[in-house]
Amino acid sequence: RHAFTGGEAIGEDTFVFYRALGVKLRQLYGQTEGSAYTAMQSPDEVRLHTVGRPLPGVDARISDSGEILLRSGSIFAGYFGNDAATAEALEDGWLRTGDAGYIEPDGHLVVLGRVSEVVHTAVGERYIPNYIENRLKFSPFIKDVAVLGKGRDRLAAIVCIDRETVSHWAELRGISAISYADLSQKPEVLQLVGEALRRVNATLPEPLRLRQFVSLHKEFDADDGEITRTRKLRRNVVEERYAPIIEAIYGGQRSVAVKAQVVYETGETGVTERELAITEV
CATH class of the missing domain: 2.30.38.10 (Luciferase; Domain 3)
Known part of the structure; x- marks a missing residue:
């Protein structure tokens, strides 16, 4: 009952x-x-x-x-x-x-x-990044995420899309991509991620709502020390490694250039400079 x-x-x-x-x-x-x-x-x-x-x-x-x-x-x-x-x-x-x-x-x-x-924003608002991150990962399209905002005037996020789920979603809609990095920056995918963030925002107090996000060109990787083998975020590593992205978000930029290693469907790898969009939620 x-x-x-x-x-x-x-x-x-x-x-x-x-x-x-x-x-x-x-x-x-x-x-x-x-x-x-x-x-x-x-x-x-x-x-x-x-x-x-x-x-x-x-x-x-x-x-x-x-x-x-x-x-x-x-x-x-x-x-x-x-x-x-x-x-x-x-x-x-x-x-x-x-x-x-x-x-x-x-x-x-x-x-x-x-x-x-608990951590605090620049104006003293309390929040727990892990709480927001877990709610975001309830979306099947988001595999990993790092919520930013400690000591800042607003909250933002670095999002890693779920390769399998988003690829399938894109395929059904005729959206082609040659790599994870390419898929992560498709306008339709950015809109999809934005919708997931807005759903979580609706449950959060106004001062703690996410204002911007970057869809990362790669997944967080345990081999790179960004997450543990049980997929727990190593926050300090992520914030240090992606400091240029974080500074671009809080610096008011609309995009940020990063050098990215890409793996193509053929299995071959390469390095390319990619522009990551900084998207408003």
Whole structure:
């Protein structure tokens, strides 16, 4: 009769798939210290980006640092035999969850990730790059992405399209490309990526919406140190390697020239200078 998902967010396609099958899947939020769940979506208010409202008897607020704080009769009394950990977790009856988030005007709670992952824009807006990146990668057309904006006046992204999915999409529409680099800069593909970014933007607060993106001429590569073998982004490496692209984005340019190694369908490789478009979202 009821089905719930918690923990790490599942992909939007997966969530919608089960809902389409008639499984009344809903999202919830909680932890052991709160005696299981403390927030849950109601059957008539299912949204892809929230975990619902706090349950009756549960108070929730956001600290000055952006951390989700909870208070209720179900919050634990402390860790057995560990007064130091208890003092760190509980403050004046409020449980410090360690999670960052925000509460929407209608009371829905949005969980962004761990507080330790929070970074700030130039004007002090808090955000977690990984949260936005994961939501973008729910799109079948985006394989990897790096969200930019730490210490900047706006958010932007470097996007790596999914070669197989986008190639198939382009083939069905008669769009030809001789390489990944060529495909990544097709106007139709840039529009496709832009649509994916706009869908995610619709779920984000206005100051944290992505304003521009570059469709990269290559995929992030573990052999180049840009991602780990489990495809986790090495942010420092990416920001250092693609510094000219990042500076072009925030410098107001409409494109940026890069030298790119291309692999043709014949298997042959070559090096070419390619102009990457800086696209408004």
